[in-house]
Amino acid sequence: MPRIPQAFIDELLARADIVDLVGSRVTLKKQGREYSACCPFHAEKTPSFFVSPQKQFYHCFGCGAHGTAISFLMEYDNLDFIEAVEELARRAGMEVPRENGPGHQDTQKLQRLIAAQEAAANHFSENLRRHPEAINYLRQRGLSGEIARDYRLGFATDARDHLIRALSGSFDEQELLNAGLTSRGDSGPPHDRFRGRIMFPIRDNRGRVVGFGARLLGSGKPKYLNTPETPVFHKGQILYGLYEARKASPRLEELLVVEGYMDVIALAQFGLRNAVATLGTSTTRDHLERLFRVVQRLVFCFDGDRAGHEAGWRALEQALPLMRDGRQIRFLFLQEGEDPDTMVRREGPERLHECIRQSRPLSDVLMEGLRDRHDISSREGRAALGAEASRLIRDMPEGLLRAQIINELAQLAGVTAEQFEHGMGQRETDSREEPARTPQPPRPAPIARRQRLEITPVRLALSVLLDQPSLARELGDTTWLGKLNTPGVQTLAQVLETLGQHPHLTTAGILERWRDSETGRHLLKLAQWRPPPSEEDSVPQLLQDALKRLRQQYLQQRTEDLLARASRAALTDDEKAELKTLLASKG
Structure with a gap:
């Protein structure tokens, strides 16, 4: 980096x-x-x-x-x-400077890849304006110029090297290959990857084009084509339309997850600008984590055929480990052969809204899916159901939803909830041969359960400095802190030294200097401290009192150190004078 x-x-x-x-x-x-x-x-x-x-x-x-x-x-x-x-x-309105270091060249290469994608998007957008057949296709699909603009739709001509010729002055052959914009066969020069297609730029969280989806304008195969995996484009992580959905409504409450670009575009045309699509791949954990960072409620929309139900089950499996209380996922299975694009055109957006309202909660889909997959009329079938259910929910976060699901699963399996959880624990212990699961970060404990930090002079001083860093200017010499042997005092000394060198540093500036370190995590906890409103005027005195107590500890420690040294060997004249002063101050 x-x-x-x-x-x-x-x-x-x-x-x-x-x-x-x-x-x-x-x-x-x-x-x-x-x-x-x-x-x-x-x-x-x-x-x-x-x-x-x-x-x-x-x-x-x-x-x-x-x-x-x-x-x-x-x-x-x-x-x-x-x-x-x-x-x-x-x-x-600032430009980020960079110092050369490890990874600097790699970052420059990534920036070049994104620049190439942006240039290609502009090229395809200009092409669309010049080709009536592409414009007519979009009009036949009911798309307006406004939607084409907002989603930066474009067109790739059928020429073998139209894009190459357009970008060759700015990007070399290898850069265009690395960006997934061109292809090369076993022999011969590279050629444009996308030809004769409507182009759908795919943007990252900041709106930068990182890849493309493309639909063939005429007949042929493949009908849909994506940018291949590149250093800036990963199908298992990015979602088409998420940037546009957030831009259209900063206060999103719900996202509709569909299967194709045209579904997203068609829904946007009818005013539903909260749709996103996976890029021809199953829903992944990364997809879900990105979506849950934006909203707490998702609705998955699948075809009602067997393939649609299988895709829904795969999405459910990926979602369960992320289903902490407060998050919601619902499933909408359309009639067989229908998709959101065709439905909204034929029946209008109100009908789709009605279907969304009638969509089924994840827990209901889970229960029905397990009942369909197992014969619950037999003991063996109920045991098999319990085994699969245990596998599905063992990584689900603790909470009310998990407890309710376990209670109902236990009834289906013909056991008590305690027996079900006990069996689930045993199966987890015995599952050493199963593929390793991605560990989930621990959830923060509710505030009532968190261990309260003991108030020590060091923690109090740091808390005050993080509340009001400017107080460090009034402290005078504190270099003696570096000689004090007490937990955390070195962090306090480092913070004071930093504030001495950078007196205008903010609390945020201090915290960022220790990002991703154990010290930084400790400082983040202390930064949560707030003085009671009645004591805000006495905050500077709190700092003085904390340092006074630390100074007393230092003097006591120094006295004991000199006395110990005097018992082993003669002290220097300076040390004798220092010890005499220390002893006199105690008397």
Whole structure:
């Protein structure tokens, strides 16, 4: 990863307004010196999510989510660190500088790949305007110019090297191959991958084109063609239409997951701009995690034939480990041979809305699917059902939904809930030969269960400094802290040294300097501290008191050290004078 200069991150966080950033995605309400909202990272009815403009920091007392503006973009928009910094810089009108380092050339290559995709999207868009046959096709499908514009639809001509000739002045042959825009056979020069097709640019979370879907305009095979896997395009992770859905409605509550680009486009034409599509692949865990970062309610729409039901079951299997309380998934199986595109054109959007309202919850689909797959009239069939059910739900998060499902599964299997859970635990122990499952990160414990940190002078001093970093300017010499032997004091010394070198550093700037470290995780916890309203004026005194207690510990430690050394050997004159002063101060 190329190194972004620390000074730039400090300046970026100093300019960023976390209230404005979070408020663009979540409805905030002023509450004292902070802002509150229902947490965007877990389902709740009573606001426990707070944003501090003073600290440039957010924290949820319900699920424990916390961090800086960079962290919020990473979590809410599902960005990596570099992408979050770039997005924050874009909002601030700043250009991200980079220092050469490990991975710098790789990042430049990725940027070139994305630049090639953007250039290709512009080329295809211009082509669409020049080719009436492509425009007529879209009109016959009922699409307007507005939809074509919003989704950046385009057209690839049937010429063998039309795109190559258009982009050859900006990108070399290998770059176009690496971007998946061209292909090469066993012999001969490269040729355009997409020819004679309507082009559907596929955009990432920031709206950058990273690949394409393409539909053949005439007859032939394959009807649909995607960009192959590239360093910036992974079919198992990206969803068509997700960027456009979020852009159309920043306060999305529900997403409709369909199977094709034309379904997404057709629904958008009829005003349903909350549809996304997987790219010719089954729904993956990565897909679901990205979707649940945006909304808490999903509706999967499948054909009503056997293939559609099998696809729905695969999606259910992927979803169960992510189904914590508050999240909802429903399934809509259309009539056989029908898809959202044809249905909305023939019967209108209200009929589809009605079908969505009548869609079935994941738990119902799970129960019916298990009953259909096993003969519950026999003991053996009920045991087999229990075995499959155990496999499906063993990674499901603890909660009310899981408990309800277990109770009903136990009834189907003809056992008590306790027996079912006991058997599930045994099967998990005996499943060493099963493929390894992707471990899920631990969920934050409810706030009532979390262990309270003991208030020590070090923690109090750090909490105050994270609340008001400017107080460090008034402390004078604190280098003696580096000689004190007590837990956490080295972190305090490092924070004070950093604030001495960068006196205008914000709370967010401090936290970002220790990102992804054990020290950083400790500082994040301490940054949640807020002084009681009645004691806000006494916060500077709290810092002074904490340092006074640490100073007393240091003097006691230094006295004991000198006395121990004097018992072993003669002290120097300076040491004798220091010891005399220390003993006198104690008397």
